[in-house]
Amino acid sequence: MTEPTENTLVLETTKGPVTIEMRPDLAPTHVARIKQLVREKFYDGIVFHRVIEDFMAQTGCPHGTGTGGSGQKLKAEFSKEKHTRGTVSMARAQSPDSGDSQFFICFTDAPWLDGQYTVWGMVVDGMENVDKIKRGEPVTDPDKIVTARMVLDAA
Secondary structure, eight states: OOOOOTTEEEEEETTEEEEEEEOTTTOHHHHHHHHHHHHTTTTTTOBEEEEETTTEEEEOOTTSSSSOOOSOOBOOOOOSOOOOTTEEEEOOOSSTTOBOSOEEEESSOOGGGTTTSOEEEEEEEOHHHHHTSOOBSSOSSOOBEEEEEEHHHHO
């Protein structure tokens, strides 16, 4: 793994740690908001509520159903960054500017999402743990984020 930066996020999940390098160069507003939510412990205990084989694992809903968020919608920050294995991107409703706290991690390349969802990070370690997350829509007895933390905050 590379040396942690101010943008290194670790999700301690029920399947093991997942390290994400955040990309403020692509989505500065989204990265700032995710960091704020992490520091407020918003993600601690939140489940992976929608997990689709050969596609992605989605989390970030405080209700565990995909129907909720933090209450702060974000303007889309679309880029030319591709949705490849390990990409971390914001989930949203029909409106491009409806991203809030929910995000997903791609299990595999998903080019149909390119340019339509805000990419804000990449898994740099622990993708094998993402691969172990229980599948379902909704997931029965879902895996969860035990804690989320910015690496340098703990230093």
